[in-house]
Amino acid sequence: MKIAVASGKGGTGKSTVAANLALALSRDHPVTLADCDVEEPNQHLFFPGDPQTEQVYSSVPEIDTEVCNYCGKCGEFCQYGALAVLKDRVLFFPELCHSCGGCMHICPLYAIDEKDRSIGTLSVSKPHHNLRLVWGTLNAGEVLSGKVIGAVKEETDGDSCVILDSAPGTSCPVVAALDGCDVCILVTESTPFGLHDLELAVSLAGILNIPSGVVINRSDGSDEQVRSFCREKEIPVLMTIPFDRGIAAKQGRGILFSAGDPEWQEKFRTLGLECMKLAEWSL
Amino acid sequence: MKTAITSKNPGKDSLVEMRFGRAPYYVIIDSDTGTDTTIENPAASGAGGVGTKAVQLLLSHGVGTVITGQVGDNAARALEAAGVGVFEFREEGTVGQAYARHIEGNLPRIL
């Protein structure tokens, strides 16, 4: 069972929802929380621990200057502009390289070899006996977030219950995180801006053929717009979290608001059950 | 010596484009013959590496000098390594006007 938590825009409290859900479900079952927001992973801040960390590599070209005759074929071929062939040298721009491997095949003199280059890290920790936390971190300036997200997903493959915290928005990294998930929770706020971004997220989940449900966060009580949109699209509103000073204060101190609060823990458990129902309905 | 000027449209009378890699056209003026040709930048609306691709395009046309508004870091590295001189023109003006200012020695060299 893979539950993705996404949102059309940043700052909706998506990570908090994912973290509280993971905490509640891990009381009874082993749960893996996978932080796929590799440009800004933050789940390890909610669950501090001692992680094991390894490098994530992508392969990049290495040019043998003894063999290369600066014919320019590799530079013409590379559609990402990562190679510039000058009269007497080949410049390589590692941050632009998408590791497609094409230049190695195109070189008539076989002057290009592959070498590994670290683009980020994969970390795994065990905050408590039933909870495994896996997160990826993309190095600053790198573009291949999909590669690091792939490493996170591979690490969690086969785990029975995985909650994936995706990057906000509806761009490539979000697609990479959502792809293959059984159900998607979309977190939104009850503002008009929130609604527009929710619409985009709903259509993305639709395109990927993933059943979705909505969580309204920091609700001020006037969510009629969001609710009628959900009714129209036949998407259930799974949970409403009110704007509450107590919740805000706890979060401000980096504490999960359901921790030590049986009532909220039960609500998040119910959210998990609703997700399971949604996923099965689509089978 | 061939000089490339980033341009919004083909020809010497069109306006100078400020961005180097995203320029839709480059007008290349050959100082030996006084003639100008326009080449299209196929990468102008591409996703990434537009600057370095533009450098390669210009090098393949034998360009030795560039006049433009601004150059990104990667493109600057490639232009510098290739020994291409870059001069800055940041006003509203046509390609022809920018080139004339350059010939008078009135454009600052940025690379």
Ligand code: SF4
């Ligand atoms: S294609 Fe091969 S020989 Fe040609 S410039 Fe590239 S590395 Fe050198």
Ligand code: SF4
């Ligand atoms: S591996 Fe692909 S993206 Fe990287 S330099 Fe070679 S052709 Fe360009």
